[in-house]
Amino acid sequence: MTIQTAPQxxxxxRGAVAVEVTGATRVFQxxxxxxxxxxxxDLTVGAGEFVSLIGPSGCxxxxxLRLIADLDRPTAGTIEVFGRTAEQARxxxxxxxxxxxxxxxxxxxxxxxxxxPLAMHGTGRAARRERADHLIELVGLTEFADHYPDQLSGGMxxxxxxxxxxxxxxxxxxxxxPFGALDEMTRERLQGExxxxxxxxxxxxxxxxxxxxxxxxxxxxxxxxxxxxxxxREVVDIDLTRAARSDEGLREDAAxxxxxxxxxxxxxxxxxxxxxxxxxx
Amino acid sequence: xxxxxxxxxxxxxxxxxxxxxxxxxxTVVVVGQIPAFLLPSPSAIGSELVALWPTIxxxxxxxxxxxxxxxxxxxxxGVVVAVVAGLLPSADRMLQPFVAGLAVVPIVALAPVLxxxxxxxxxxxxxxxxxxxxxxxxxxxxxxxxRQVRPVHRDLMRAYGATPRQATVTVTVPTALPFVFTxxxxxxxxxxxxxxxAEYFGGPRTGIGSFIxxxxxxxxxxxxxxFVVGGILVGLAFYGVTLAAEHLVRRRxxxxxx
Ligand SMILES: Nc1ncnc2c1ncn2[C@@H]1O[C@H](COP(=O)(O)OP(=O)(O)OP(=O)(O)O)[C@@H](O)[C@H]1O
Ligand SMILES: [Mg+2]
Numbered sequence: 001m002t003i004q005t006a007p008q009x010x011x012x013x014r015g016a017v018a019v020e021v022t023g024a025t026r027v028f029q030x031x032x033x034x035x036x037x038x039x040x041x042d043l044t045v046g047a048g049e050f051v052s053l054i055g056p057s058g059c060x061x062x063x064x065l066r067l068i069a070d071l072d073r074p075t076a077g078t079i080e081v082f083g084r085t086a087e088q089a090r091x092x093x094x095x096x097x098x099x100x101x102x103x104x105x106x107x108x109x110x111x112x113x114x115x116x117p118l119a120m121h122g123t124g125r126a127a128r129r130e131r132a133d134h135l136i137e138l139v140g141l142t143e144f145a146d147h148y149p150d151q152l153s154g155g156m157x158x159x160x161x162x163x164x165x166x167x168x169x170x171x172x173x174x175x176x177x178p179f180g181a182l183d184e185m186t187r188e189r190l191q192g193e194x195x196x197x198x199x200x201x202x203x204x205x206x207x208x209x210x211x212x213x214x215x216x217x218x219x220x221x222x223x224x225x226x227x228x229x230x231x232x233r234e235v236v237d238i239d240l241t242r243a244a245r246s247d248e249g250l251r252e253d254a255a256x257x258x259x260x261x262x263x264x265x266x267x268x269x270x271x272x273x274x275x276x277x278x279x280x281x
Numbered sequence: 282x283x284x285x286x287x288x289x290x291x292x293x294x295x296x297x298x299x300x301x302x303x304x305x306x307x308t309v310v311v312v313g314q315i316p317a318f319l320l321p322s323p324s325a326i327g328s329e330l331v332a333l334w335p336t337i338x339x340x341x342x343x344x345x346x347x348x349x350x351x352x353x354x355x356x357x358x359g360v361v362v363a364v365v366a367g368l369l370p371s372a373d374r375m376l377q378p379f380v381a382g383l384a385v386v387p388i389v390a391l392a393p394v395l396x397x398x399x400x401x402x403x404x405x406x407x408x409x410x411x412x413x414x415x416x417x418x419x420x421x422x423x424x425x426x427x428r429q430v431r432p433v434h435r436d437l438m439r440a441y442g443a444t445p446r447q448a449t450v451t452v453t454v455p456t457a458l459p460f461v462f463t464x465x466x467x468x469x470x471x472x473x474x475x476x477x478x479a480e481y482f483g484g485p486r487t488g489i490g491s492f493i494x495x496x497x498x499x500x501x502x503x504x505x506x507x508f509v510v511g512g513i514l515v516g517l518a519f520y521g522v523t524l525a526a527e528h529l530v531r532r533r534x535x536x537x538x539x
Binding site: 066069070071090091092093095097099101103105107116117120121 | 431433434436437439440441442443447451452455
């Protein structure tokens with residue numbers, strides 16, 4: 001298998017780099033002592049690039065995502081999003097976010113939930129409604145637009161959360177195991193939908209997952225992390241084109257299986273002390 | 282079965298029970314020749330109720346008015362103080378023991394003091410007693426409600442760069458609202474009871490409580506009971522309205538609000 005350099009992309013309107021994490025360290029001070037959730041993590045995500053974070057539980061995937069989203073601050077190191085600080089990017093609504101829990105507002109309908117970020121950021125009523133209708137159709141919930149979250153299944157709620165995350169067509173999508181709680185069939189269908197949405201909006205994505213096939217299917221690069229302290233062990237380039245990805249046949253493709261094997265090896269048989277400072281891209 | 286018929290079917294057993302109880306009561310009083318100061322018969326109470334309805338209904342309005350004013354005042358202060366306590370942890374630490382103390386003080390015991398402060402001809406003392414009684418449960422439930430905002434919703438608001446005001450309107454208030462209404466339901470009964478009992482300690486002879494004491498002192502036992510029925514009507518009305526409001530609010534806020 002050929003080792004590819006960064007996948008070829010056309011010029012992106014937001015510049016070349018979506019996320020630039022440099023030496024990010026996060027130490028939690030607890031009553032039971034200190035936990036080094038992240039230790040000197042460097043990561044660059046290109047504009048329009050799909051990057052998955054994978055690794056054992058507690059290796060700091062969510063922590064890294066929360067730092068990028070400026071929901072938490074690093075103990076050391078810097079985080080830049082589209083060339084500004086994470087806080088500036090958050091306040092400029094640069095990213096859309098989906099959590100492991102759908103996190104819908106139970107007193108709002110599906111449509112009102114999807115409209116929420118638009119409403120909070122001053123989009124007009126008519127434009128809001130048009131955008132929400134489009135997204136509801138995209139995630140296949142047209143008949144449920146006026147339902148409340150507690151009338152939907154978990155998978156349907158998660159689809160609403162994804163529609164909400166992409167409502168403002170963000171240039172960056174942050175997703176923390178958005179499909180974690182779903183059955184395999186729903187999961188594969190939503191993966192397909194996500195690929196389609198990303199192709200449509202050309203967003204960069206940082207995607208946390210526990211599933212190797214999911215990471216390979218979706219990503220341009222898979223970042224394999226190790227725990228205690230949370231570090232990047234290896235970055236695996238996945239040389240599958242997006243066009244191939246929108247084709248369901250990909251899942252049976254030989255290149256796909258080869259990539260799955262490479263990620264699995266990085267995850268399970270990675271050398272205990274990987275060479276520090278390797279060029280990750 | 283239609284909804285109306287279901288409701289009738291559900292209301293029937295308690296109504297039947299009430300009828301049976303009243304009939305038994307009437308029979309016991311008549312057959313046992315129980316003196317009126319021990320227990321007047323339901324029919325005697327009923328005829329007093331009819332004969333004195335103009336007085337009773339105006340007393341209901343006075344006591345109901347005091348209770349309503351006290352309830353609204355106490356609830357308003359309860360919500361405002363809970364919101365302030367939610368915003369300022371130091372205020373919260375100061376308030377919690379104070380409110381715990383207030384909850385065990387028999388508030389109507391304040392009534393005689395308040396009558397001398399505000400004059401025996403004024404209803405103010407009764408409103409204040411009802412307000413203090415209503416304040417406690419509303420403050421307690423609102424404080425709890427404000428703490429129920431889920432971390433994922435807090436993260437969401439931060440991710441959207443929401444102003445404190447936006448976050449309050451979008452997430453905090455809808456989360457806390459069912460709790461506020463539960464407090465309101467609990468407070469409504471307390472406000473009515475406190476307003477009635479406050480009348481036992483003096484003040485103008487206008488409300489249900491005043492008439493109960495006067496009738497009892499004059500050995501008009503059936504009449505005293507007729508006013509008690511008036512008091513029950515006030516209590517039921519307050520409870521019914523606040524219960525309905527709570528149901529309306531809770532229906533869309535989901536089962537989380539337990
Ligand atoms: N708020 C916090 N306070 C204290 N420790 C924390 C906090 N958040 C995370 N940690 C610790 O940091 C480490 C990394 O947590 P994190 O949630 O990032 O892991 P993760 O890779 O997302 O795990 P999972 O796959 O189980 O979601 C864990 O050891 C966790 O206990
Ligand atoms: Mg996590």
